[in-house]
Amino acid sequence: MKRFLIIGFMAIPALVYGAGHGHGAHQHGVATLDVVVEGNALQLELSSPADNLLGFEHAPKTAAERAKVDQLVKNLAQAELLFNPEPAAECQASPPLVSAPVWGKGGHSDVDAEYGFNCKRAPATIALPIWQRYPGIRQLIVNIATDRGQRQLKLQPGQAISLR
Ligand SMILES: [Zn+2]
Secondary structure: OOOOOOOOOOOOOOOOOOOOOOOOOOOOOEEEEEEEEEOOEEEEEEEEEHHHHHOOOOOOOOHHHHHHHHHHHHHHOOHHHOOEEOHHHOOEEEEEEEEOOOOOOOOOOEEEEEEEEEOOOOOOEEEOOHHHHOOOOOEEEEEEEEOOEEEEEEEOOOOOEEOO
């Protein structure tokens, strides 16, 4: 008797397509900020779904959308519009590194930007004018690394980063 052999497909590991640059989960309304404090140097790395900052997440189709993307890249290049270490720390911002959004085929795109500050003393707090400028951000996950260890803050609009 012929037996009909069914060969099962090899289990194919599910491919997880992270949006953007592999920061993992991409959730609209949530942005991530990595904060590294080394002595008096402060490094911030922002990663946000483009939707939080633009209100859309596709390659710009109209002149208005193109203007919005241009404005975003300009704004992100001005650290003081987004992050203000406490004045007492006397921090000097170095030129930020802004990656314009890469329009993903899956319909999701991230925006990344890096900021460096050299301070006279280590700041205890960083105010976040980014909340006012980009109300599309409703939660900021802040990963802090200092010489005293690492921790995570989940901030709501209006809250500042406490580095103590
Ligand atoms: Zn998205």
